Amino acid sequence: MTRSVIRTAAILAAALVTLSACATANAPSATPTSSGSASAAALIQPTHPVEFVISTAPGGGSDIYARAMATIIENKKFSPQPVTPLNKEGGSGAVAFQYVYEKTGDMHYVMITLNSFFTTIITQKLSFKATDFTPVANLALDPFFLWVNDDSPWKTAQDFIDAAKKDSLTVAGTGAKQEDEALFRRIQDLMGTMPFTYISQTSGATVAAAVAGHQGGVVASVNNPSEGLQLYQAKKMRPLCAFMPASPTTAVYASLPTCKAQGIAIDDYFIMRAIMAPPGLSQGQQAFWIDVFKKVYDSDEWKKFMSDNALQPDFKSGIEFRQFILQYQQLHQDIATKFKWV
Secondary structure (H helix, E strand, C coil): HHHHHHHHHHHHHHHHHHHHHHHHHHCCCCCCCCCCCHHHHHCCCCCCCCCEEEECCCCCCCHHHHHHHHHHHHHHHHCCCCCEEEECHHHHHHHHHHHHHHHCCCCCEEEEEEEEHHCCCCCCCCCCCCCCEEEEEEEECCCCCEECCCCCCCCCHHHHHHHHHHHHCEEEEECCCHHHHHHHHHHHHHCCCCEEEEEEEEEEHHHHHHHHCHHHHHHCCCCCCCHHHHHHCCCCCCEECCCCCCCCCCHHHHHCCCCCCCCCCCCCCCEEEEEEEECCCCCCHHHHHHHHHHHHHHHHHHHHHHCCCCCCCEEHHHHHHHHHHHHHHHHHHHHHHHHCCC
């Protein structure tokens, strides 16, 4: 990576630590209090059913997480109105982003977002920016694993790199010029491999299926833990390493080494699992959704879900979340510039 990308990533990593210390002092009145609930006087509730927009196809990480959140909201009665998941896939997220963007001022639409929220807007030069939306909260950071077919001859990440230095390996990911491809290009750049042949898929589920079935000659992916779990348990694919500072603590992946420990020194890039709303929500409308998703985050069900899926707990709202969005937007601008995607 260029120094600017590494520097931006370092700033981001530092911000994840330092911003949490000042968030309570800086948070506006409409954000959750230390008990996790927003001021009741500030809340404006939805008056009819809510669409929970998902920018990816069914079966991918965003779809899995949004439906888990919606189930918790329904079972716990966190919203007076139904919150119904709705898949609006297409254009690497552009269809969903445009759909929600056009609902200015309407709190009856919320959207789960991942890093394509930045890459798609930047690379497709859409008419709006990530910062134009109303930020609600980030609920977790989702790590990448390096996955191969279960019958792959590669037992370690170094085996994979050695093979990639000899041949242009075919790999798969969700969307072109998106976070999966960004990570493979970082590996290529850092480790001096042959250029990867990257095949774009519609969701994490189809990516995992491509690896498991060697579809189109695909030999590897960087699926998230949840997207590969079923095929891992079915002994169809397996992870070689985790792009994390430390090995996962969840039981099913507890023995998985970090990629850094196996020679690929990348542990600073995660998928955000965040909630955004249309532009122009009032403080009271924003406060309602912050309160709802803080309650989701604090629930035993979400804590178990994060543990089961190797998610990194990471709640942000208010000024802290706005800063996070600005920093992640700059990080992805640097990545897009580095690989000439813009």
